[in-house]
Amino acid sequence: MQRRHFLQLSxxxxxxxALGLPAFAQTGKPVSARIGYxxxxxxxxxxxxNGTLEKLLAPRNxxxxxxxxxxxxxxxxxxxxGGVDLSADVADTVPVFxxxxxxxxxxxxxxxxxxxxxxxxxxxxxxxxxxxxxxxxKIAVTKAAGVHYLLIATLEKAGLKFSDIDAAYLTPADGxxxxxxxxxxxxxxxxxxxxxxxxxxxxxxxxDGRNVADYQRYYxxxxxxxxxxxxxxxxxxxxxxxxGLWVRQNPKEAAAFLAPIWGLDAATIELANSRRSYDVRAxxxxxxxxxxxxxxTFFSAGLLPKKVNATDVAIWKPA
Numbered sequence: 001m002q003r004r005h006f007l008q009l010s011x012x013x014x015x016x017x018a019l020g021l022p023a024f025a026q027t028g029k030p031v032s033a034r035i036g037y038x039x040x041x042x043x044x045x046x047x048x049x050n051g052t053l054e055k056l057l058a059p060r061n062x063x064x065x066x067x068x069x070x071x072x073x074x075x076x077x078x079x080x081x082g083g084v085d086l087s088a089d090v091a092d093t094v095p096v097f098x099x100x101x102x103x104x105x106x107x108x109x110x111x112x113x114x115x116x117x118x119x120x121x122x123x124x125x126x127x128x129x130x131x132x133x134x135x136x137x138k139i140a141v142t143k144a145a146g147v148h149y150l151l152i153a154t155l156e157k158a159g160l161k162f163s164d165i166d167a168a169y170l171t172p173a174d175g176x177x178x179x180x181x182x183x184x185x186x187x188x189x190x191x192x193x194x195x196x197x198x199x200x201x202x203x204x205x206x207x208d209g210r211n212v213a214d215y216q217r218y219y220x221x222x223x224x225x226x227x228x229x230x231x232x233x234x235x236x237x238x239x240x241x242x243x244g245l246w247v248r249q250n251p252k253e254a255a256a257f258l259a260p261i262w263g264l265d266a267a268t269i270e271l272a273n274s275r276r277s278y279d280v281r282a283x284x285x286x287x288x289x290x291x292x293x294x295x296x297t298f299f300s301a302g303l304l305p306k307k308v309n310a311t312d313v314a315i316w317k318p319a
Contacts, residue, residue, distance in 0.1 A: 031062045033225075033232055034084040036075045038068070039172075039262065040192060041088035043243045043278060046254070049261055052243075056235055070171045073097060073144040076220065079105060085225040086236065089217035091118075091146030091190070096295045099313065100304045106226035106314040109219040109237050110287075111244070112279035115209035117272070118147050118190035120154065121179070124202035128185060131158035131207055137185035138166040140175035147188040149294050150213045152301055157212060162301045190215075191272035192264060199268045214290050218283070226316050233316050237280070244278035282318050285311050 035053075037044050047053055054064050067083070069075040072090030079087050080103035089111055098105055120139075122128045128137065131154055141151050152162050168175075168184055172193045179187035180201060189197070197203055209215045219240065226233060247254040255270035262269060291310035298304045 029061070031060075031229060031232065032065065033057065033062055033086060033229070034065045034067060035086045035088065036067045036069055036078055036084035037088035038071060038075065038090070040190060042247065042258070042273065042276065043240050043280070044088040045258065045261060046243050046247070047239055049257070052239055053236065056239070057232065060231075062229075062232055070173070071142050071145055076103065076105065077101075079103070079220065079222050082222065085222055086233075087220040089219050091149075092214070092216045092218060092291060093144055093146050093149045093294050093298070095218055095220060095313070096291060096298065096308055096310065097144040097304070099295075099308045099310070100306055104223040104314075106221045106223045106316050107218060107283040108221050108226070108233050108316045109240060109280050110283045111217040112277040112281060113214035113216050114276045115211075115213060115215050117194070117209070117275040118150050118188070118213070118215050119194055119208035120151065120186055120188045120206045121194070121197060121203045122186045122206050123179075123182075124204055126185070126204070128206065131155065132160065134158075134186060134206075135160055135164050136166070138168055138183075139186045139188060140168045140170045140178050140184040141188045142171060142175065143169040145190070146209075146213065146215050146217075147190055148303075149297060150209050150215070151188045152297055153212045154207050156297075162303075191275055192262060192269060195268045195272035195275075196264060199265070199271065216290060219280075221316065223314050226314065230316065234319060237282075237318050240280045244280045247273060247278050283315050285313075285315060288313075 048066055057064060072094035075087055075090060076094050076098040078084045080098060095105060128134060141148055155162060170178060172189055175187050175189060176193065176197060178184045221233060251270055251273055254273060255266040258269050259266045288310045295308035295310050299307055
């Protein structure tokens, strides 16, 4: 099964050289490309498992290394301080926090919105029936993740402030543990963690991101790396696009492929993938309106140290 998937993706990658990509500089010096990713980084997980980027870039004297992070904020912190060069997809909120911290980051690509891929969940027998019932309740949420914005925006839509709830900042693993033992009243999470708790525990979705938060995920690079190696970004960009198309067109095969890697059953992964767009596209400055709304919302809630201009960023453009 895995060999068949690998051959499908390798065949798709064979045409990369014909895409008009920038020529690689012949300096003779090896280039290190350190890629940071999370469990929810589906497309780069597929590319990593198949060794696709290594096969394309090794002949060009580029060495890939992989570094896993628990969530997006520590991943971009590592990107900012030079711990990694490229970031797999992070939620739209994360670059906003990085901007506020003065990080020198370059937008490389964006996944089209996936608003139902993150949600607020409560236990099936919970007395909480609507968002207004969350007042004075303890809610597990990952700081600076997309779900952080989802929670704030959802509360505001219901006439509540973020200060009206007791936020417990937890990683996805700790959030689920707290939720299952009853230490928190609700949990805000994203796929595949959302699909996992739906399949394995009796829960209700109280509210998801539809009509509240677009949930667009971004791929980024450190600005020095993006300036020095645009040809590497081009290869990564086109492989992400093709892999996203493969996942969308082959949902069962993609779920079966990811199951042993993620340690989840294929049905759970297929549910999670059904809510993600995986539509990778170039970033354009005029499409950063949601980023500005996120920045303004966090600043108004006192969660950002300063105002952020979401369009004041470096953007890599494909050839």
